[in-house]
Amino acid sequence: MPRWGMTIDLDKCTGCQACVVACKQENNIPFSTPEEAEYGREISWIKVMTIAEGEYPDTKLRFMPMLCQHCDHPPSTKVCPTGATYKNPEGLVAQIYPRCIGCRYCANACPYQVKYFNWYEPKWPEEIKESLNPDVSIRPKGVVEKCTFCHHRLQKAREQAVVEKRELKSEGEYVPACVQSCPAEAMSFGDLDDSKTEVARLSKSTRAFKALEDLGTEPKVIYLKEGEWRAG
Amino acid sequence: MQVRTNEKDAVLFEPILKTGKGFYITALFLLAIALWGFYAYTIQFRYGLGVTGLNRPVFWGFYITNFVFFIGISHAGTLISAILRLCRAEWRRPITRMAETITVLVLFFGAGNVILDLGRPDRALYVLQYGRIQSPLIWDVISISTYLTASTIYLYVPLIPDIALLRDRVTGWRKRFYGFLSLGWTGTEKQHRRLEIAISVLAIIVIPIAISVHTVVSWVFAMTIQPMWHSTIFGPYFVVGAIYSGIGALLIIMAIVRKVYRLEDYIKPIHFNYLGMLLFVMTLLWFYFTFAEYLTTFYGGEPTEMAVFWAKINGEYRIFFWGMVLTDLIIPFAILCNRWTRTITGTVIASISVTIGMWLERFTIVVPTLVNTRLPWHQGVYVPTWIEWSLLAAFFATFILLYMIFTKLFPIVSIWEIREGRERSIDETVERIKGYLPGERAGVK
Numbered sequence: 001m002p003r004w005g006m007t008i009d010l011d012k013c014t015g016c017q018a019c020v021v022a023c024k025q026e027n028n029i030p031f032s033t034p035e036e037a038e039y040g041r042e043i044s045w046i047k048v049m050t051i052a053e054g055e056y057p058d059t060k061l062r063f064m065p066m067l068c069q070h071c072d073h074p075p076s077t078k079v080c081p082t083g084a085t086y087k088n089p090e091g092l093v094a095q096i097y098p099r100c101i102g103c104r105y106c107a108n109a110c111p112y113q114v115k116y117f118n119w120y121e122p123k124w125p126e127e128i129k130e131s132l133n134p135d136v137s138i139r140p141k142g143v144v145e146k147c148t149f150c151h152h153r154l155q156k157a158r159e160q161a162v163v164e165k166r167e168l169k170s171e172g173e174y175v176p177a178c179v180q181s182c183p184a185e186a187m188s189f190g191d192l193d194d195s196k197t198e199v200a201r202l203s204k205s206t207r208a209f210k211a212l213e214d215l216g217t218e219p220k221v222i223y224l225k226e227g228e229w230r231a232g
Numbered sequence: 233m234q235v236r237t238n239e240k241d242a243v244l245f246e247p248i249l250k251t252g253k254g255f256y257i258t259a260l261f262l263l264a265i266a267l268w269g270f271y272a273y274t275i276q277f278r279y280g281l282g283v284t285g286l287n288r289p290v291f292w293g294f295y296i297t298n299f300v301f302f303i304g305i306s307h308a309g310t311l312i313s314a315i316l317r318l319c320r321a322e323w324r325r326p327i328t329r330m331a332e333t334i335t336v337l338v339l340f341f342g343a344g345n346v347i348l349d350l351g352r353p354d355r356a357l358y359v360l361q362y363g364r365i366q367s368p369l370i371w372d373v374i375s376i377s378t379y380l381t382a383s384t385i386y387l388y389v390p391l392i393p394d395i396a397l398l399r400d401r402v403t404g405w406r407k408r409f410y411g412f413l414s415l416g417w418t419g420t421e422k423q424h425r426r427l428e429i430a431i432s433v434l435a436i437i438v439i440p441i442a443i444s445v446h447t448v449v450s451w452v453f454a455m456t457i458q459p460m461w462h463s464t465i466f467g468p469y470f471v472v473g474a475i476y477s478g479i480g481a482l483l484i485i486m487a488i489v490r491k492v493y494r495l496e497d498y499i500k501p502i503h504f505n506y507l508g509m510l511l512f513v514m515t516l517l518w519f520y521f522t523f524a525e526y527l528t529t530f531y532g533g534e535p536t537e538m539a540v541f542w543a544k545i546n547g548e549y550r551i552f553f554w555g556m557v558l559t560d561l562i563i564p565f566a567i568l569c570n571r572w573t574r575t576i577t578g579t580v581i582a583s584i585s586v587t588i589g590m591w592l593e594r595f596t597i598v599v600p601t602l603v604n605t606r607l608p609w610h611q612g613v614y615v616p617t618w619i620e621w622s623l624l625a626a627f628f629a630t631f632i633l634l635y636m637i638f639t640k641l642f643p644i645v646s647i648w649e650i651r652e653g654r655e656r657s658i659d660e661t662v663e664r665i666k667g668y669l670p671g672e673r674a675g676v677k
Contacts, residue, residue: 040287040612049609066607075457081369082355082362101358102281102351104291105369109456111606113289117351119282141280142351212606215457 002170002191003091004149005220006179007202008065011227012186015048015063019178019187023067026150026177028136030122043116045147046178062226065187067178068093068114068147069211069219076106076115085115085144091220092149100143107144111212115146150176170194192220244647247493247639248398254492255636262633269626272619273348281351285616290602294620295349298627300594301477302342303376303449304470305587308478309335310383311442312510314435322661323506325653326498329646330489331482332387337634338481339380341627346372348623368455371448379438379445386434392417392427393648446474453597460529460540460601469521476514476560477590480583483507485635487580489644498645501576508579511586512568519561522593539604549600552592559589 023029023046032042046067053060074093077085084100087093107115121141124132132138135152139145157174161167168174171190179187190197199222202208207224239245276283286293309331316324347353363370396417399410417423450470453461463469483504490499529537544553563585567573603612638644 036282040289041282049607051608079367079369079455081364081367081373082358083364099355099358099362100352101355103346103349103369104351105367105452107288107291108458108602111457113605113607116288117291118280119286120280140352144351 001090002168003193003220004154004174004189005070005192005199005203005222006149006176007188007199007208007222007224009186009188009202009224010062010064011207011224012184013048013063013065014184014186015050015061016183017048018181018183019046019065020044020048022177022181023147025131026133026136027148028122028132028138030118031124031128036119041119043118043145045114045116045145064223065178066112066114066211067221068149069112069217069221070147070149072218072220073216074110075215075217076110079105079109081105085146090154092151092154093146094148094151095144095146097137097139097143097145102142102144104144111215111217115144117144118142153177171197171199241647241650243494243497244643244645244650245398245401248641248643249401251640255640259633259636262629262636265629266626266633269623269629272622272626276348276619277353281349283617283619285614285620287612287614289605290599290612290614292349292598292602293614294616294624295345297591297595297598298624299342299345299349300449300470300598301591302338302345302627304446304474304477304590304594305481306335306338306342306379306383306478307442307446307471307474308480308482309333309338310379310386310438311335311475312479312482314386314438314442317431317435318439320664321506322653322657323503325649326495326645327482327486327503327507328649329387329390329642330485330644332383332390333635333638333644334478334481334485335383336380336387337631337638339376339383341631343376343380344627368448368452372452375441375445375448379441382434382438382441386431386438389427389430389434390646390649391642393419394643394646397647398643443471446470453601458601459534459536459604459606461597463525465521465525469525472514472517472521473590473593476511476518477587479507479511479514480586480590483511483579483583484587487576489639493639493644495645498650504576504579505571505574508568508574508582511564511579511582512574515561515564515568515586519565522560536604536606540600543600543604544596547600548603549596552596556589556592556596559585560593561589564589 024044027045029043029045036042046065049064049066051062051064053062070091070093072087072091074085074087077087077093080086081103082099082101083096085093085095085106102117104115104117107113107117118139118141122138133152135156153176154174158168161169161173171188171194175189179189188198188202190199192200192203194200202224203222205224207227208222209225210219210222213219284293284295313324313328313331316328347356350356359370359373363373365371392413392415395410396414396419399407399414402410447467447470450466454463454466456462486499486503486507490496526541529541543549564582567578567582567585599614603614605611
């Protein structure tokens, strides 16, 4: 069984938000309003977080895309009362919307705050409704949702492999929308357990780190810290 | 319907046999608030939890605070009553029923707040259908439903002789109602013996259940790894806080019932004095736990914990925190530490203060942790909306309303226990005290 994981090279990330847009489009994320977003109500499975460092004029802006870390030991799935959120056999942290009672316990238990709640019935402008992704279900109001590593793409890729009577490739064949759309190629995706993949190689880089590593959650999203580019 | 006014303890039957205008006016007023809350809920049900002040990362706010608060209040009753019964505290007789009734009624409001908080209340029963025993929320479901069952039985069993007394005093549908509930009680010696055994067994069973309830409520928070939730003392800390606020609520209700139903002869200053002392002990115990919790956090100085710590001490939650210190420590301590102010008025003021304070305590536990997350960029705000305020008011109003209705259906002071105290316990107590003394024959085992 592959262990799907992602690396994000912070040296390469330009903060362009292409991943954010791609994700919203791919996963039928409902629209929000500026006021609601300001109040922390918008849904965005991946967000480019910014950290401003230093004082004027010696300032620097750092970017860090934040999405579900797909932990090997997820604090959120432990506490779910109904099993609506769980770690599936492929190691992805999944959410079953029809099972979710909307208690938001998982959202509070997640130290990365990457679980999102449907505060209202989802809304789209009429024009957008036409282009909703048929592979991804629409979530009703009152349930929690989150990044699935574009699980529907994995299903499609696997079906294709079955049809062609071969193994699913450990990289390149199943790629989440954010990774696919990154213009700076800062993100890589594949099987972390297959040493031939780029993610496996990058995850062993001396620049590699995991968010809140000391909590022992064992994320499968691995960041490469800035350094090479600046040093060079 | 006849009232035998010349009978002893007639005043205890009076609320059930006579209802004045004041009752209806108060009931209508409370019903109006309850209906307003219902209206607010229909809006939330229709549009979703977006109508509250909740957001990301503050996923829990008023409802969960109220849940912890109401479940805490429930510890007044059954637990206090069970402990007093087991200790054979003779002064317990007029107050046990009042306490037990609080427990049974308030538990519905505790559990009800969780339902309010659900994004999908229509799926609430999934916790039974698909419940995962690994989730602390399921521990709550098990513990609270056990407690509700046990405390309802514990309220009902000592009610049986009183229901029989009522059965013999009323006519019509009420006779059938009380006749059914009295389970054929005739007051024989055998029945009394069985009743006493049942009460003793229940009193013992109910204590660990009550303690488990607030322990697992605290574990909902403590089992996560969030700063200032992930604490090993949360179990006992919450239990202490629960008993503390529970005694406060009991004292307030005692004072109201005493005044409204003119029970000055039954609920005396001594009861307020004794419970006031118990409240004082709980003040100190609560302070001990709070101090231990905050000192440990501060001394460790772990940055994510300190962010929450400072948010409470001098950040945006300082009003709630210092309000809590004022109402949970300074006011009750000052009033209850001496017998000159430990009067009826004094203990009631202290109790109101403690009840408000314990709500603030629950709030300062739930919200500041969620606002100050581990990762630096998710700092949130939480401003409750009129929906949440309305539902809080409605829950209080409905609780008082149900309590009032209870006093109209059943004697709020246990009549047979008062009579037992008058007729049998004086001699028994004298015997028992003799038994404590050296050189005397063993009195009661």
